Amino acid sequence: MARQFKLALVGLLALLSVCAWQPRSVHAQTTVNGFEVRAVLPSDNRSGSNFFDLNLHPGTERRLPVKITNNSAKTQHFYVQPNNATTNSNGIIDYSNGTRKDVSASTSLTDMLSDKTGLPVVIKGHRSSVVTFRLKAPAQSFAGTVLGGFVVSSVTAAGNAKAAGINNLAHYVLAVRLRESNQKIQPDLVYHGAHYNVSNGIPIVGVKLQNTAPVIVGKVHLKATVTGEGHKVVARIDQQNLNFAPTSSFDYQLKTLGQKALKTGRYRLNMTVKADNGYWKFDKLFDVTAQDSHKATAYKQPINWTQIALWVIEALAVLIVLSYVYRRIKQWLNRTK
Numbered sequence: 001m002a003r004q005f006k007l008a009l010v011g012l013l014a015l016l017s018v019c020a021w022q023p024r025s026v027h028a029q030t031t032v033n034g035f036e037v038r039a040v041l042p043s044d045n046r047s048g049s050n051f052f053d054l055n056l057h058p059g060t061e062r063r064l065p066v067k068i069t070n071n072s073a074k075t076q077h078f079y080v081q082p083n084n085a086t087t088n089s090n091g092i093i094d095y096s097n098g099t100r101k102d103v104s105a106s107t108s109l110t111d112m113l114s115d116k117t118g119l120p121v122v123i124k125g126h127r128s129s130v131v132t133f134r135l136k137a138p139a140q141s142f143a144g145t146v147l148g149g150f151v152v153s154s155v156t157a158a159g160n161a162k163a164a165g166i167n168n169l170a171h172y173v174l175a176v177r178l179r180e181s182n183q184k185i186q187p188d189l190v191y192h193g194a195h196y197n198v199s200n201g202i203p204i205v206g207v208k209l210q211n212t213a214p215v216i217v218g219k220v221h222l223k224a225t226v227t228g229e230g231h232k233v234v235a236r237i238d239q240q241n242l243n244f245a246p247t248s249s250f251d252y253q254l255k256t257l258g259q260k261a262l263k264t265g266r267y268r269l270n271m272t273v274k275a276d277n278g279y280w281k282f283d284k285l286f287d288v289t290a291q292d293s294h295k296a297t298a299y300k301q302p303i304n305w306t307q308i309a310l311w312v313i314e315a316l317a318v319l320i321v322l323s324y325v326y327r328r329i330k331q332w333l334n335r336t337k
Contacts, residue, residue: 034072035123037152037172040065040130051149051175056137058180064133066150066174070123077155080131081118084108085147085175087211087250089199091222091242095149095173104212105247107138109148109176120155137180144185144214145246146178185215187278189244194226194269194286196262198295203256205235207269207282210249217244217275224254224271234262244275264293 039052042062046053052064070076084101088094099110099117110116114134123129133150153171192208199206205226211217220242226235235254244250256262266287273280 034070034157035076035078035152035154035172036069036071037174038067039174040067046177049177051177053177054179056178056180058137058141059139060137062135062137064135064150064176066131066133066152067128068121068123068131068152069128070125073125074156075122075124076157078121078123078131079118079153079155080121080133081151081153082110082113082116082133083149083151084110085149085245085248087243087245087248089206089251089253091220091239091244091250091252093147093216093243093245095151095175102210102247102249104210104249105146105214107142107146109146109178112136112138112146112178137178141180142214143181143183144179145216146214147216147246148176150174150176185213187211187213187215187217187244187275189217189273189278189280191282191284192249194267194284196267196286196288196292199253202259203261204253205256205262205267205269206251206253207271208249208251209244211244211246214246215277216246217273217278219276220244221274222252222271224269226254226256227268227270228262229265233257234260234267261293262288264288264290 039050041050041052042054044054046055054062056062066080068078068080070078081098083095083098084105086094086097086100086102099108101108101111112135114136119131119133121129121131151171151173188211190210190212192210194205194207197204197206207224221240222242223238224236225233228234235256237254266285269282269284269286271282271284273282
């Protein structure tokens, strides 16, 4: 009986392990990507930075070499894409939006590069190669910080991942920060309105913000509430360690409480943004129209079959343990009679 119990318990633990495992990007990096990337830093790179962190002079030309090492045994095709830094809907600096430039920016990383759309490279197994981008600073000096990055991905790995049904294929990002002086720039965070919408099936309140200054708004602590009729709170958020890219516009998103749809009517947004270089407070009204309500349907939580399977297996494990204990107690009682 004890042996049967152990075998059953081991089987259940194995099932628990299988059900609990979820694919992560680290697996994609190890088994699919198989490459490393680093910046070949110039001697005048800012001390302590492991990315391109340069002081430029108007009209000067520089080279930005990116070294890629193919750790796999097979030849891989890579692509190095230069991108301008933006801010995503979570309030995080994002390097994946290509050559898009905010209207408040006087220049950008891709403006300065000769190869604005990126460069391909083919590397044999267990070999390295350097991809070099040519950069030319604008003739007219710029203030503050220009922020961007190089996104390196394996075209070969992407094809293999697609065939294997892997969606979380990782890529590497090398940041690039360019300045012409150490002059302190004050950030300017501007509110451009709020609206009600749906994102990935979830009702959200989007707040349009813009950092019009060429400086990072760093170490942000953002708190916001949205209230409706009768001062009822319908959305709330409290986030720390956010960062807004220089000269960037973004639609910051607040999920509604309980992921419930909002009714037609007037709402109030109260938001505070505290950063290491500024403080802003917005107290604004906005309307949810009948058209908004029609477009934005309430989010229905999908059935999590993995979680249900875990609950069933855990319940079975408990029943087996209780059954075993009951039988042992019953046997002991019979022997003592």
